Amino acid sequence: MSLDKSEVQKIAWLARLAIDEQDISTYSDELSKILGLVETMNSVDTDGISPIAHPLDLTARLRPDEVTETNQRDKFQQNAPVIEAGCYLVPKVIE
Numbered sequence: 801m802s803l804d805k806s807e808v809q810k811i812a813w814l815a816r817l818a819i820d821e822q823d824i825s826t827y828s829d830e831l832s833k834i835l836g837l838v839e840t841m842n843s844v845d846t847d848g849i850s851p852i853a854h855p856l857d858l859t860a861r862l863r864p865d866e867v868t869e870t871n872q873r874d875k876f877q878q879n880a881p882v883i884e885a886g887c888y889l890v891p892k893v894i895e
Contacts (some may be wrong), residue, residue, distance in 0.1 A: 801835040803828045 803811075808828045812819045821825060873886065881888040 801839060802832045803835070 805824050805828065808819070808824050808831065811831070812827075820873045877886070877888070880888050
């Protein structure tokens with residue numbers, strides 16, 4: 801797919817981008833290459849191929865869920881303007 805000057809200008813306007821006149825042809829070529837790549841990828845037959853999250857069959861290394869920090873809630877809440885029952889109170893923003 802090839803983009804012409806007016807299409808590049810319209811895309812730039814929609815994206816609120818300022819493009820110099822002399823750069824429009826470069827943007828047109830580059831965007832056309834990207835759209836060509838998308839067309840090529842869309843033409844690949846993917847029937848029978850299941851989606852995967854990662855190309856390699858790896859398992860995540862998980863660390864044990866252990867507390868490593870001390871509870872400093874009281875120290876942190878000293879800076880809060882208003883607290884109640886260990887919770888920060890904030891102004892109501894939704895009626």
